[in-house]
Amino acid sequence: xxxxxxxxxxxxxxxxxxxxxxxxxxxxxxxxxxxxxxxxxxxxxxxxxxxxxxxxxxxxxxxxxxxxxxxxxxxxxxxxxxxxxxxxxxxxxxxxxxxxxxxxxxxxxxxxxxxxxxxxxxxxxxxxxxxxxxxxxxxxxxxxxxxxxxxxxxxxxxxxxxxxxxxxxxxxxxxxxxxxxxxxxxxxxxxxxxxxxxxxxxxxxxxxxxxxxxxxxxxxxxxxxxxxxxxxxxxxxxxxxxxxxxxxxxx
Amino acid sequence: xxxxxxxxxxxxxxxxxxxxxxxxxxxxxxxxxxxxxxxxxxxxxxxxxxxxxxxxxxxxxxxxxxxxxxxxxxxxxxxxxxxxxxxxxxxxxxxxxxxxxxxxxxxxxxxxxxxxxxxxxxxxxxxxxxxx
Ligand code: SF4
Ligand code: FES
Numbered sequence: 001x002x003x004x005x006x007x008x009x010x011x012x013x014x015x016x017x018x019x020x021x022x023x024x025x026x027x028x029x030x031x032x033x034x035x036x037x038x039x040x041x042x043x044x045x046x047x048x049x050x051x052x053x054x055x056x057x058x059x060x061x062x063x064x065x066x067x068x069x070x071x072x073x074x075x076x077x078x079x080x081x082x083x084x085x086x087x088x089x090x091x092x093x094x095x096x097x098x099x100x101x102x103x104x105x106x107x108x109x110x111x112x113x114x115x116x117x118x119x120x121x122x123x124x125x126x127x128x129x130x131x132x133x134x135x136x137x138x139x140x141x142x143x144x145x146x147x148x149x150x151x152x153x154x155x156x157x158x159x160x161x162x163x164x165x166x167x168x169x170x171x172x173x174x175x176x177x178x179x180x181x182x183x184x185x186x187x188x189x190x191x192x193x194x195x196x197x198x199x200x201x202x203x204x205x206x207x208x209x210x211x212x213x214x215x216x217x218x219x220x221x222x223x224x225x226x227x228x229x230x231x232x233x234x235x236x237x238x239x240x241x242x243x244x245x246x247x248x249x250x251x
Numbered sequence: 252x253x254x255x256x257x258x259x260x261x262x263x264x265x266x267x268x269x270x271x272x273x274x275x276x277x278x279x280x281x282x283x284x285x286x287x288x289x290x291x292x293x294x295x296x297x298x299x300x301x302x303x304x305x306x307x308x309x310x311x312x313x314x315x316x317x318x319x320x321x322x323x324x325x326x327x328x329x330x331x332x333x334x335x336x337x338x339x340x341x342x343x344x345x346x347x348x349x350x351x352x353x354x355x356x357x358x359x360x361x362x363x364x365x366x367x368x369x370x371x372x373x374x375x376x377x378x379x380x381x382x383x
Contacts, residue, residue, distance in 0.1 A: 018256035075271075101257035109257050141351040164272060167262040186346070211339055212275045227356075230343045 005032035009084055010091035011042055013054070016102045024102060028091070033084040039094065040068050040079035043106075056106035063220055066156035070106050071095040076158035076218045097161035099170070113157050116173055120181040120199045125192030137189040147186035150179045150228055152221040159215035159225050165208050172208035173199055175215035175225030182228035185235075197239055206232045281332040284325045337363040 008030050016024035029050060031042045040058055047054045056079070059065040063081040070079050073093055084092070100108035126137065159175035160166050166174045181200070185193045200206050209229045216226040263269075267276045298309035312318055340363050341347075341356035348354070 016258055018258070019254050024258060024260075098260070099262070101259045103255065103257055142348045145348050145351065145353050146346055164262075164266045167266065210275075210279070211342065212272065213339070213342070214271060214275075216342075217271070224342075227342045227346075230339075231345050233343065234345070 003034040003036070005034045005037075007034075007088070008032050009042070009088055011039075011046070012091050012093045013043075013046070013106070014093075014095040014102075015054075015105055016096075017053075018104060026093070031084070035083075035085045037084050038080050039070075039072055039077075039082045039084060039087070039092070042084055043079065043094070054106075055104045064154060066154035069097050069156045069158050069161065071098055071161065076161035078156060078158070078220050081220060097157055099161055099163070099167040100157070108157075110157070112170060113155075113160060113174075113176075116177040117155065117180060119173070120177050120184075121192055121195045122180050122184065124184060124187060124190050125195065126189060127191030139188055143188040146188070147183050149223055150183035150186065153179050153183070153223045153225075154221055156220065158218045158220065159223075162214035162218040164212060164214070165210060169204070169208055171204040173205050175219075175229060176223070178206065178232060179223050179225040179228040182232065185232075193235075197236065200232050200236045201239075206230070206236060209233075278332070278335040281328045281335070284328040284332060287325060288329070333367060334364070337367065 011029045011031050012026045013029060014024050015021070015027045029046045031045055033042060033045075038061075040056075040061065043054065043056055056070070057067040058080060059067045061080045063078050066078075068079040069076060071077075071094070072079065072082050073087065074095075076097060079094075094106065096102045096106045096108045100110070100112075103109055130137075153176055155176065157176065159179075163172075163175055166172050177199070181196050184190050185196060206229050209226075211226065211230060213226050215229075216224045219225060266272055295306075295309050295313075298305040337360045341359040344359075346353050347359065
């Protein structure tokens with residue numbers, strides 16, 4: 001037997017229409033729900049039955065594509081991975097991810113995030129390139145464990161919405177980019193750290209981080225970006241001194 | 252035709268005073284105790300340089316109720332700082348892999364905190380009982 005949606009919950013959604021609105025404003029919707037419904041399904045009910053213009057991103061509905069990140073009761077969450085029943089009796093505020101410009105309703109501008117990911121050379125650069133005929137690059141379980149959690153990032157940007165330092169300084173490289181950098185830097189087959197170190201250095205690099213730790217708290221995939229950022233503080237300090245020594249040797 | 256006009260929300264200046272950042276703010280503020288402790292020690296050193304009278308006055312101040320209250324507060328803040336410092340420790344070091352699996356961060360925190368507690372207790376015991 002299918003459950004009847006006889007309970008309702010109020011969603012207070014932040015709306016913004018760039019063609020008509022000077023600034024965003026909240027709009028309330030009363031949404032009928034069943035115990036298995038997510039916030040994303042609540043939004044879909046609104047779009048299907050009340051207001052077709054409500055705009056938001058989603059794709060997989062199963063916490064893997066990373067599209068549906070939004071602020072739910074002021075916390076960065078995946079809308080498809082947050083159940084309405086856990087938020088009862090409401091009201092529930094639903095807003096676009098913090099720290100990103102709003103394009104329309106719950107959709108934010110992702111350009112800056114994408115550029116940051118690109119800037120860390122996010123692919124494997126073989127340490128010892130060899131032709132396919134020589135077989136695969138083998139890896140032990142310990143070598144896999146060294147980077148495995150960092151490879152679980154789904155680019156949902158929740159960590160950027162949680163990070164007050166990114167909110168203060170949008171140039172800060174931020175959590176996920178460093179997690180992705182560490183995913184490759186920490187891979188025993190990779191030899192590309194030298195190409196990535198520039199993204200790590202300086203005020204807009206890892207030193208913009210003050211170890212608030214909110215990024216790792218909100219990450220839906222236990223990537224632990226805070227660990228990636230902070231272990232790279234040591235790497236950049238080391239690199240700084242090594243460069244300094246090399247310069248002295250050259251004299 | 253739709254027009255693009257991205258709206259940038261301002262960042263609240265007092266973000267550090269609100270949930271979920273309060274824990275972080277208290278942690279950072281508790282670090283100030285180290286500077287205050289250092290100032291107290293430094294004033295003792297200055298008193299020592301100035302001669303026996305200044306030194307006695309400084310020791311007298313140390314035993315005053317105001318100083319005892321201050322030191323009680325400093326001790327609490329310091330203990331909190333130690334606790335949070337070791338909570339962050341595993342985040343600042345490379346991953347520790349033993350026998351093919353990563354050592355849990357909680358274990359690293361526990362070991363670090365235990366070592367600090369044992370060393371500090373040993374030092375306190377040594378100062379109190381001066382075996383030699
Ligand atoms: S690190 Fe976690 S929170 Fe950040 S983008 Fe990746 S999956 Fe999302
Ligand atoms: S819709 Fe894909 S993560 Fe939520």
